[in-house]
Amino acid sequence: MFYVEENGRIFETATAGIHKILDAKKETGKIPDELVQMIVRELQANLFLCNSYEQRETAGAAMLISSRTILPKTDQSEKLALIPLFEQGIDLITNFDRVANFKWTNIAPLFHMYLESIPEDSPGATRFLVFLIRIFDVLNDSPNANEDLYSYNSALTIARVVHVTMDLIVNEKKDLHVRKLAVEVLYQMIRQCPQQKAPAVSLFVSGLLSKLVAFLKKDSNADLTESCLNLFTDSITLVFADNSPKFDINQVKLEDFHPEMHCVFLNQTEKWRTEGADNIFEYINEILLRYMLHRVSSLRTASTNLVMNCQMMCPKFFGERMYIHLLFLYKQLRYDDFPEFQEIAVKALELIPNRRICMEYFYTQLDTHITKLPCQTRAFDGGPEIDIISALLSGIGEGVKLMCTTGSETIERLLRSLADSVVINPKGIMITTGIEAETPEQAIRKMKLMHDISHSQIQRLCEILAKLGGVEIIDMVHNLMRAETAGKQASYHIILGYLLSALDAFTTLPDDPIILMLAEYLVKETNRLCVVSAMDDSKPTQHQMEIDWDTCVESLSLTNVALCMKFIGRTDKRSQISISCLCTLLMQTTSVSWIVRDSAYFALKLLADQDQCCENVIDLVHHYDSHILHVVSMACSSMTNYLMGPILLKGYLKHADVMMQFDATRIIVEKLLYALDMNNQEYCYSIVLAISLFMDLLVKVHPNLQPLPPPEDSEDDKPLPTPQHIITENILKRTKHLLTSDHLAIQVTVLRMISYGLILLKNYDDMLLPMIHQHWFGIMVHVRAVNPVTLPWCIDVIVDMADFSGSFVHNKVLKEFWPCVEDYFLQLIRRFDKYEHSLDYANATKIISVAPHIVTWAGLTEQEAKDSILKVLEAAIEKTNGPFVFYAKVQQKLVDKFYHQNIRVERNFPERDGF
Incomplete structure (x- = not known):
């Protein structure tokens, strides 16, 4: 291992370098940058040869202390050049407290020289400020020297740091990086101040x-x-x-300080702290x-x-x-979009021990923001107001329950303001996702809102009201909405939906009177709107695209009806209100408005999910079918609710097996037929629609209905009609007069009923043939009138007659029906060359398509066909550029195959949908 003996080489290098700098300044008046760089390199080279901390610190201290001699006579460029030298000195020390008798006063001249001469240019200012930060970093590791900085004797240093750095910070002309460094210098000084030395900073904190x-x-x-x-x-x-000590004037000897500092010290009084x-x-x-x-x-x-x-x-x-x-x-951040700010709001409220002050603030602010809410909403700034109101209600807590129980004017004004702010956008409802609602909240959110109000904010506010106010808030909303217009009622229904969804079913008493009264009201109003829409036979429509306020109320009422049901007691035999709710939902599944139908189906699904006895909607309807049919039967016999009977029957039949309750349903149909007999062709459309659906279901269950075998003791061996045959014949007999109704929709529905009836009676000639004979006149009235809407239905019915009765209608078809059709078709051929997108084109196609079927089933001879049916096909073929040439040739070949190859034509044209 290589060892180096301790020596004073690094100290000698430091002192020699200082002498060189002083000599260069004395001789040339300038300190060359190259000289400083050379000295720094020599120090760094000798640093590796010295492993004595004492020698390093002594050399570093000498370099820093020499600043008193070097810096006063230097300009900014020289100070900038000398920074590496002093940084090297700081690196050698690393901790001022390790150097014996080294205090802040030893480094203060160096610090002040650079603090007071920060250059105007950004690179120079950056270099100076970074150097000052470096000094603070070493002070932070030197507790004794650091405390010396914050003594009263160094108060002017603190003042100068504040003044110089703040001038840089507020100077917008300075480079941003320089301003950030100035903040860092000032921040270092504040952050490094020991708690017991805070009075020194307090002198200049104002x-x-x-x-x-x-x-x-x-x-x-x-x-x-x-x-x-x-x-x-x-x-x-x-x-x-x-825990910071206050300034004590007794610890300061004013005579030791400059007179200008006396005012600063004397100003630190209790009055100063209070005003501060x-x-x-x-x-x-x-x-x-x-x-x-x-x-x-x-x-x-x-x-x-x-x-x-x-x-x-x-x-x-x-x-x-x-x-x-x-x-x-708390008010602003309790329901902020970011969870971290919500947590801050909760902690802020916890820091206030005085509950009375909180309550006074919450109640006062609640009144203010309730008043502001509608105006702020119209200004497209209602969302934050709703969040604030939610926060204030959460702060009030249990007091909300008391206000709701006593019918507080504040809560009433809140609900009115909220209803004024929650405005449905009918046009926005048309923009749909096509995704079925899975929860009540999703069903309510189909109602798009205006003024940038969010459903999530409304829902959160309602959840708070439901949690704190309980069922009493439901009662307040119910009472307010009854006297409002349809548009305002729609707004209240959104609020009510969120309240019911948030209300806890476990803490709310089953069959609570408030819920029962609300459910009764919703059922009554929904039924009224449903019946009103069915009263006018002159304006029946299949698809209603325009959405008005009544439609919005209907749709939302259905969801709210289903939500009310979760608070109604569960029994095998449901209460009257429960059955009424179920019947209301079934009726609305027949609505002409798509959004009402969607809401009705969702509400039924919600009921099925809530009912433990049922797995789906069909099970739900089947479980309570006897109750439902009883309601239908009573409605049909009622003097006031008779219009509700056919609507409910139609809704029931859509979800039920007609044969499960056939006898009860047949009796109801008989009542409807009686109503048709007595109504003088008024309010007929809903009745014939219900009867038509009944016959449609019978056809689906019995597509090939056979009569009963004759009894053993019968003399003529004639088969007997089934109950289905009997009710079908009864329907056809008592509705044939409606073929001449003034309303087109009723005419088409009756034609569809005739078609269903022919299918059901096709195997029982004793009923089939009289019905064909009785209806022929009414059908021919439409054929002769050549109404483009009813004509295709008439054609289908006559084809059915030919199919099921054979030659019975031979002469009627040949001499009455086809001449009218032929004249109509020839007129179309002469008038138009191409008219694909019209009813006339569709009817012409229909006539060509049924030609082979009439030839086959009506028993026409070949010559009769040539004189009648084939003339139409030949006219279409002769029109060389006509739209039917190819199709007519195909149908002509089918006729030829029938006569020459005895190949019968199968029925393959599609059935038409009804209104």
Whole structure:
């Protein structure tokens, strides 16, 4: 191993270098930069040959102390050139306390020389400030020298650091990097001050804080602003913390200080501290207003930490002054978008021991923000107001329950303001995702809101109200919404939906009267709207795309009805209100509005999920079908609710097996037929729709219904009709007069019913043939009128007649039906060359497609076909450029195959959907 003997070479090199610098200055008046670099290199070379800390520290101390001799006669460029030399000296020491008798006074001249001569140019200023920071770093590791810096004797040094650095910080013309370094120098001085030496900093803290606040009022770089906020916070907590010693004038000998310092010392009184607390309170208020909701998260954090640290470390100094700021933090940040700020808000409230002050603040602010909410919402700034109200209600806590129970005017105004702010955007509802709702919240969120209000904010506020206010808040909403317009009721329904969804079913009594009254009201109003939409036969529509306020109310009511059901007691035989809710939902599955239907299906699914007896909606309907059919039957016999019967029956049939309750359903259909007999063709559309659906389900269950075999003792051996045959015949007999109804939708529905009836009676000629005969006249009225809507339905029905009765309609088809169709088709051929996107084109295609079927099933001879059916196909083929040439040739070949190869045509044209 190689050893090096200890010697004083590094000290000699240091002192020799200092002499060279002084000689060069004396001889040339300039300190060459090359000379300084050479001395530094020699020191670094000798450093490896010296392993004695004592020798290194002595050499470093000599270099630093020599600054008293070297620096006073140098200019800025020379000071800049000498920085490497003094940095080398600091590196040799590393800790001022290791050098015997080395104090702050030994390094102070060097520090002041560089502090007071910071260059104007950015590179030079950067070099000077970095050097000052280096000195603070070594002081931080030297407790004794560091304490010496913060003695009263060094008070002017502290003052000069504050003055010089603040001038750099506020100077917007300076480079940003220089300003950041200036903040770092000042921050180092504040951060390194021992707690027991805080009175030295307090001498100048007033000026420091006022300058920082003046800077923070202006827009500046975010990083620089954040550093100044942290500096502001640390300065306050250093000087005014409860564990920081106060300034004691008795510990100062004024005669030892310059007269100008006497005022500074004498100003440190209790009055100064009291006024300082008031001033700092105002400073903090200005900072909070500017930065607490700043877009830069770090500035928000710094401003909130300012309040929190001041309260935690200086509670005696500020007293109750800071409570208002802590409450302001809670109000603004309790429901912030970022969890870290929400936690700060909770901690802020915990720092206030006086509950009375909190409650007074919360109640006062709640009134203020309730009043502001509608105006702020119209200004597209309602979201933050809702969050603030949520925070205030959370702060009030159990007091909300008392207000709701007593019907407080404050809660009533809150609900009214909230309803004024929650405005549905009907056009926005049309923008859908196509995803089915899985939760009540998703169903409610289909209602898009205006004014940039978020559903999540409304939901959170309602959850707080439901948790704190209980079922009484539901009662208040119910009472308020009853007297409002449809638009305002829709807003209340959104609020009500979120409240019901958040209400705890375990803490709420089953069958609570408030819930029961609400459910009854919702059922009554929904049924009223449903019946009103079905009353006018002249305006039935299949798809309603426009959404009005009544539609919004209907849709939301259905979701709320289902939510009410979770609070109604579970029994095998449900209460009347439960069955009424279920029937209301079934009725609305037949709504012409897509959004109401979607809500009804979702509500039924929600009921099925809540009911332990059922796995799905079909099970739910089957489980309670007897109750539902009883309601339908009673409605059909009622003088007031008779319009509800067919609507509910249709909703029930959509989810039920018609054969499971066939007898009860048949009786209800008989009642509906009686209503048709007595209504003078008024309010018929909903009735014929329900009967049509009933027949459609019968066809699906019995596509090839056979009659019953004759009894053993029968003389004529004729088969007997089934109950399905009997009800079908009864329906056809008592609806045929509606073929001449004034309303197109009723005409089409009756034609569809005839088609279903022919299918059900096709195997029982004793009923089939009379029905064909009785309906022929009414059908031919439409054929002769050549209505483009009803004509294709008439064609389908006549094809069915030909298919099921064979030659029974031979003459009727040949002499009455086809001549009308032929004339219509020939007129189309002459009028148009191409009209693909019209009803006439579709009807012409239909006529060509059924030609082979009529030939096959109506029993036409070849000559009869040539004189009638084939004339249409030939006319289409002769129209060389016509749209039907190819299709007509295909159908003509099918007719030829029938007559020449005896190949019958199978029925392959699609069935038409109804209205």
